[in-house]
């Protein structure tokens with residue numbers, strides 16, 4: 001898998017390239033990162049990449065030509081074609097199903113906006129997808145691009161070892177798309193509070209049932225939409241439904 005990032009701040013990407021799970025996977029050659037700075041595709045002495053918005057208003061807008069030339073250079077350098085993704089608050093919200101679908105692809109060319117945004121003519125001509133990290137505004141697309149790279153790379157085969165397996169993570173189909181259950185480690189008693197008894201039982205089925213019920217409880221309280229989706233998908237068992245009804249009876 002290969003990610004090309006078009007960014008005015010290539011040095012920011014050292015975080016995903018060099019550190020943690022994604023850093024280890026990069027060293028192992030499981031994914032590659034190439035950064036393209038639009039300033040390297042300018043032709044004036046000031047290496048200008050932005051200008052004032054037509055129609056007035058605050059801030060600056062990224063010019064189309066340096067971005068288009070950077071994307072073209074990335075496309076030429078890639079062995080396989082890839083989606084050209086603009087990080088944007090106006091895009092489709094990034095989520096785990098999208099991360100899973102991207103993990104099955106060849107990677108992406110990720111465009112990191114800055115300032116007020118990007119000239120619309122560049123978007124219309126070159127961008128295939130727009131992705132948002134959430135309903136908030138970042139100063140630039142770099143943190144959003146890094147979040148996407150991290151979420152996708154950790155799903156690639158062989159990237160996580162068994163201890164880190166993504167199967168038990170929140171939103172995973174193996175967990176019926178529910179939120180993860182709480183985790184505990186040593187010591188057995190911390191600040192007077194003991195680890196829940198089922199986790200100490202050594203009884204696999206009991207532990208699995210306790211975790212399932214904690215997932216259901218947390219998801220019902222915080223993300224009822226995920227319970228609905230699991231129900232629609234037929235991912236909830238009769239035992240799950242009984243437990244969910246018992247939660248309602250408590251209220």
Ligand SMILES: C[S@@+](CC[C@H](N)C(=O)[O-])C[C@H]1O[C@@H](n2cnc3c(N)ncnc32)[C@H](O)[C@@H]1O
Pocket residue numbers: 086087088089090111112113114115116117118131132133134135136137138139140141142144
């Ligand atoms: C200050 S923002 C521009 C926001 C834009 N004027 C708007 O209101 O939609 C600069 C850049 O940060 C990136 N960005 C900001 N928020 C983002 C988000 N929630 N998801 C993805 N990218 C974001 C985009 O690349 C955007 O072009």
